Amino acid sequence: SITYNLxxxxxxxxxxxxxxxxxxxxxxxxxxxxxxxxxxxxLSVLVRYGKLFEARLVVEEMxxxxxxxxxxxxxxxxxxxxxxxxxSDSSDVMALMRDxxxxxxxxxxxxxxxxxxxxxxIGEANRVMDEMVRxxxxxxxxxCNILLNSLWKQGKAMEAEKLLQKMVQRxxxxxxxxCNIxxxxxxxxxxxxxxxxxVNGMWDxxxxxxxxxxxxxxxxxxxxxxxTKCSPDLLSYSxxxxxxxxxxxxxxAKKWFVEMKGRKISPDSILYDIFxxxxxxxxxxxxxxxxxxxxxxxxxxxTKSYNFLMHGLSKKGRTDEVYKLxxxxxxxxxxxxxxxxxxxxxxxxxxxxxxxxxxxxxxxLQAGVAPNASTFCLLVKSFCKVRDFASAxxxxxxxxxxxxxxD
RNA sequence: UUUUAUUGUCCAU
Numbered sequence: 001s002i003t004y005n006l007x008x009x010x011x012x013x014x015x016x017x018x019x020x021x022x023x024x025x026x027x028x029x030x031x032x033x034x035x036x037x038x039x040x041x042x043l044s045v046l047v048r049y050g051k052l053f054e055a056r057l058v059v060e061e062m063x064x065x066x067x068x069x070x071x072x073x074x075x076x077x078x079x080x081x082x083x084x085x086x087x088s089d090s091s092d093v094m095a096l097m098r099d100x101x102x103x104x105x106x107x108x109x110x111x112x113x114x115x116x117x118x119x120x121x122i123g124e125a126n127r128v129m130d131e132m133v134r135x136x137x138x139x140x141x142x143x144c145n146i147l148l149n150s151l152w153k154q155g156k157a158m159e160a161e162k163l164l165q166k167m168v169q170r171x172x173x174x175x176x177x178x179c180n181i182x183x184x185x186x187x188x189x190x191x192x193x194x195x196x197x198x199v200n201g202m203w204d205x206x207x208x209x210x211x212x213x214x215x216x217x218x219x220x221x222x223x224x225x226x227x228t229k230c231s232p233d234l235l236s237y238s239x240x241x242x243x244x245x246x247x248x249x250x251x252x253a254k255k256w257f258v259e260m261k262g263r264k265i266s267p268d269s270i271l272y273d274i275f276x277x278x279x280x281x282x283x284x285x286x287x288x289x290x291x292x293x294x295x296x297x298x299x300x301x302x303t304k305s306y307n308f309l310m311h312g313l314s315k316k317g318r319t320d321e322v323y324k325l326x327x328x329x330x331x332x333x334x335x336x337x338x339x340x341x342x343x344x345x346x347x348x349x350x351x352x353x354x355x356x357x358x359x360x361x362x363x364x365l366q367a368g369v370a371p372n373a374s375t376f377c378l379l380v381k382s383f384c385k386v387r388d389f390a391s392a393x394x395x396x397x398x399x400x401x402x403x404x405x406x407d
Numbered sequence: 408u409u410u411u412a413u414u415g416u417c418c419a420u
Contacts, residue, residue, distance in 0.1 A: 001409085002408065002409055003408095003409090004409090005408095005409040005410075006408080006409050007409095008409085008410090009409060009410070012410095035409095035410095036410080037409060037410045038409090038410080039410085040410040040411070041409080041410045041411095042410090043410090043411090044410070044411065047411095070410095070411095071411080072410065072411040073410090073411080074411090075411045075412070076410085076411050077411095078411090079411075079412075105411095105412095106412080107411060107412045108411090108412080109412085110412040110413065111411080111412050111413095112412095113412085113413090114412065114413060117413095140412095141413085142412060142413045143412090143413080144413090145413045145414070146412080146413045146414095147413095148413090148414095149413065149414065175413095176414085177413060177414050178413090178414085179414090180414040180415075181413080181414050182414095183414085183415090184414065184415070187415095233414095234415080235414055235415045236414090236415085237415085238415040238416075239414080239415045239416095240415095241415090242415065242416060245416095268415095269416095270415065270416050270417095271415080271416080272416095273416050273417080274415080274416050275416095276416095277416065277417075277420080278416095280420090304416080304417070304420080307417085307420050308416085308417075308420060309420095310420080311417095311420045312420090314420095339417085339420045340420090342419085342420075343420070372419075373419055374419040374420090375419095377419065378419095407419085
């Protein structure tokens with residue numbers, strides 16, 4: 001069972017939904033799907049994909065089999081419930097938990113805190129903190145990291161530094177995530193050089209480098225308790241490489257990439273995507289294609305990677321190559337999504353083939369992919385380009401019916 | 408030895 005669970009976990013981390021489902025039915029056929037751990041994994045996949053109704057059925061199945069949910073099960077479900085519009089208020093969620101007699105743990109509070117912070121509901125976030133304190137639940141580094149990230153995202157750099165200071169005073173360990181939040185915050189507020197210094201410094205001093213930030217926090221970190229100093233990871237490098245690519249500083253980006261690999265950190269498909277997207281943005285398509293080939297050798301291909309490259313190619317009207325990528329995706333069983341189809345439609349639009357664009361729309365509906373505002377926008381543009389204003393108008397009217405008011 | 412919370416790309420790809 002453990003072997004099966006390991007593989008199941010692997011597929012779900014790689015977001016290979018097809019394989020996850022196949023493996024689960026295989027396990028069920030062989031009577032290997034009967035443990036709480038397996039159910040928790042399954043639920044977490046369903047919740048990640050927003051399939052709450054299915055998750056509910058799975059819970060019922062568990063209960064029928066007499067498998068008692070644990071706190072992890074509840075936490076997974078709570079993160080799912082956060083996605084529901086009806087739970088837009090923290091007290092709703094808390095009340096629900098009380099009704100169920102569930103004792104929240106620090107993870108539970110972190111899930112809620114993160115949810116409200118990410119929605120900019122700072123008042124609600126504060127109420128979660130209050131509730132946490134009232135229930136004698138001690139915040140940990142993760143809790144602080146969530147708050148720290150939220151402060152940076154709100155542009156409150158000063159308050160973020162004060163929070164760091166507090167963390168140190170109260171003896172919280174600053175970990176790699178803490179450093180990455182600061183690195184990202186610095187990058188996004190135009191202090192890239194400082195961020196680069198921190199990544200370098202972490203190799204020697206761990207989180208102690210954060211003491212060099214300046215302002216409130218100056219020199220307050222010291223490492224005599226910090227026996228296991230933290231090191232930069234893939235995300236540290238991805239963050240700074242993204243920033244460099246975004247500024248067109250590709251030589252430096254490459255230099256950091258090489259340095260990272262020298263430190264025995266392997267790139268993932270997101271890091272490759274960063275390069276592809278950056279090169280496309282600056283019209284360096286042959287470099288983008290080159291990176292894509294590298295990605296193919298080293299990582300699982302994702303729909304997103306294809307889409308980034310197709311987007312760059314379609315903007316330049318390189319239709320043949322885009323279509324070649326499309327068939328490649330189909331050969332490899334990589335699902336096409338709405339953005340893939342939009343990239344294809346963009347090609348036809350560039351080449352003034354509005355009629356074929358309509359066929360593509362049919363194809364995507366057949367494939368069960370719903371168009372978005374961008375799809376309609378591209379179609380209307382296609383029709384206007386060939387001066388078929390009647391069809392353009394018709395398309396626009398359809399889009400008004402199909403899309404929400406916001407779109 | 409396996410499962411839940413925080414950090415990187417996109418967000419009209």
